[in-house]
Amino acid sequence: MKVRVDVMLKSGVLDPQGEAVRHALGSLGFEGVDGVRQGKVIELDLAETDPDKARASVTEMCEKLLANTVIESYSISLDT
Structure with a gap:
């Protein structure tokens, strides 16, 4: 069974990598x-x-x- 896990910083947590990408896109x-x-x-x-059981x-x-x-x-997606 294939499983996908998406992990993101919680709201309110500073995301310096995201900010660097935003700045680069503007540039x-x-x-x-x-x-x-x-x-x-x-x-x-x-x-x-x-x-x-997989979940x-x-x-x-x-x-x-x-x-x-x-x-x-995180969120979990099962491909059954």
């Missing part, structure tokens, strides 16, 4: 970009076939390693 002539938030995508290929397992992975839950939020 390249792209007007009207008021804000950029940069995150990461993690794709997992699991042997698990049960969606509930529970990936949630545990996120809580322990894939996301810093103090400053980041």
Whole structure:
């Protein structure tokens, strides 16, 4: 089963990489970009076939390693 995890900084957490991208876009002539938030995508290929077990397992992975839950939020998408 393929699983996608999207990790983003929580609202209110300073995103210096996003701000650098916003500034660079402006320098390249792209007007009207008021804000950029940069995150990461993690794709997992699991042997698990049960969606509930897969979601529970990936949630545990996120809580322990894939996301810093103090400053980041995550969402999990299953491709069943």
